[in-house]
Amino acid sequence: MFFKSKQQKLAEKLFSDASNMIIAIKNDNDIQMRDPNATTVLLAAYIFLVAGFLGQTDVVLDMVPVYQRFMIKQGATKEQYDFQTQKLQDVHTEIRNTMIEAQDEIGSDPNAADILLFALADTTCKLANIQDPLYATRAMQDYFILHLGNAAKLIRAG
Secondary structure (H helix, E strand, O other): OOOHHHHHHHHHHHHHHHHHHHHHHHHHHOOOOOOOHHHHHHHHHHHHHHHHHOHHHHHHHHHHHHHHHHHHHHHOOHHOOOOHHHOOOOHHHHHHHHHHHHHHHHHHOOOHHHHHHHHHHHHHHHHHHHHHHHHHHHHHHHHHHHHHHHHHHHHHHH
16 A cells, blocks of 8 residues: 655645646636646746745655646546646746746845746746736736745645
8 A cells, every 4th residue: 555755745735726726817817828738837837936935846846746647537648648747847947947047137136036926927927828918927926926825834734
């Protein structure tokens, strides 16, 4: 019998929170995503939130298999599974590189966290092909702030 580690259980809780964030964003009439793979883009952004802002890289590595099991349960074909897994990796890499550049540009600005959250929201809107990125970036930033707080609570609760 297989037992889940504490970290795997936390990864499942974080994936659930990411799913809640994704559903809220997708149901927000003011944020209209034109990319059919926007869900994967949003998950990559959430993973970056947890890894980049909360320093939980080990936990987010466990979120990927949770996502993959989710896709299988949803009936994804092998092609869809492979495509979405690769898309998640590619988008996460693009977000990470963009955020490194943004951090290098702002240096030790006292508002660095706010600026970086805005940069993450802006990048996510671009990658998800948001119809009205001027409004959506601020809305996306609000979702990220809310779910960053949720993730921090989940991590503290262990």
